Amino acid sequence: MYTKHPADTVIVLDFETTGLSPNMGDRAIEIGAVKIQNGIVIDQFQQLMNPGFRVSSFIEGYTGITNKMLDSAPSCHAVMDEFADFIQGYNLIAHNASFDQRFLDAELGMLGRQYNGSFVCSMLLARRLYQDVPNHKLGTLVSELDIANNGTFHRALADAEMTARLWLRLIDEVKTQTNLQTVSFDVMRKLSKTSKASIPALFKKLAA
DNA sequence: TGCCAGGCCCTCTTTAGGGCCTT
Numbered sequence: 001m002y003t004k005h006p007a008d009t010v011i012v013l014d015f016e017t018t019g020l021s022p023n024m025g026d027r028a029i030e031i032g033a034v035k036i037q038n039g040i041v042i043d044q045f046q047q048l049m050n051p052g053f054r055v056s057s058f059i060e061g062y063t064g065i066t067n068k069m070l071d072s073a074p075s076c077h078a079v080m081d082e083f084a085d086f087i088q089g090y091n092l093i094a095h096n097a098s099f100d101q102r103f104l105d106a107e108l109g110m111l112g113r114q115y116n117g118s119f120v121c122s123m124l125l126a127r128r129l130y131q132d133v134p135n136h137k138l139g140t141l142v143s144e145l146d147i148a149n150n151g152t153f154h155r156a157l158a159d160a161e162m163t164a165r166l167w168l169r170l171i172d173e174v175k176t177q178t179n180l181q182t183v184s185f186d187v188m189r190k191l192s193k194t195s196k197a198s199i200p201a202l203f204k205k206l207a208a
Numbered sequence: 209t210g211c212c213a214g215g216c217c218c219t220c221t222t223t224a225g226g227g228c229c230t231t
Contacts, residue, residue: 017231021213026231062231098215099230123229124216137229154231195217 009037010185011086011117012093012167014159015103016063018055022106027051027076029065031083032156034164035090041164045086046157048073063154080107090117091185095138095163097121120185122166124192128199129173138162145169178207 013033019026029051035043048065050073060066073079094100097119108114126136133144138159142149147165152158174183174191187206194202 015231019213020231023214024212026213029231059231094230096215096228096230099213102214103231121216127217127228135228 011035011090012160012164014156015100016156018051022103028103028107030156032160034160036164039168047079049076049079084113087115092117092119093167096123120189120192122163125170178203
């Protein structure tokens with residue numbers, strides 16, 4: 001049964017995959033996600049999954065996820081079915097969300113399952129709110145903004161946790177620039193789609 | 209066998225090209 005969740009409760013997710021494109025046959029090999037409410041992590045999800053074929057040595061090196069680790073992992077089908085339950089009814093956040101959304105759509109599509117949340121991209125927001133950083137890679141933003149991390153990168157849960165902290169920092173930045181007490185997911189979504197030139201006007205409108 | 213993504217965003221733009229970001 002569909003449950004309406006508090007609007008300020010969101011799920012930050014990250015996929016590790018066999019490559020860049022589900023349209024080219026690439027599959028998910030790990031999903032990590034954290035559920036945050038009122039700025040606090042209240043739940044998490046992390047699971048390796050077996051794509052049914054061997055991953056490249058590049059992916060083994062990039063993620064640290066080896067074929068041996070995936071041999072004993074449950075199937076994408078089993079993991080993504082459980083993950084579909086986890087995210088149901090929540091809005092979603094990811095760094096370069098178009099990438100994670102493509103894989104989520106592809107994996108759930110193979111199961112005949114859907115989700116009803118909206119995606120917002122932390123990278124698009126960071127490009128708008130932090131224009132002076134060297135680039136907008138997750139690792140660079142974590143370093144430049146002194147975001148807490150345990151030194152693990154390119155693993156799903158670790159990246160989801162860092163993206164969650166980045167999301168909270170982005171909300172704080174909007175609060176600072178608008179003097180708003182609270183900033184909703186919908187405001188962040190709108191901001192992520194507003195051109196840089198129009199952001200001062202949007203902030204002025206929000207602060208009014 | 210060898211090939212291969214795609215959306216955003218800037219600019220020397222819009223009849224286009226290329227860098228960024230994700231694995």
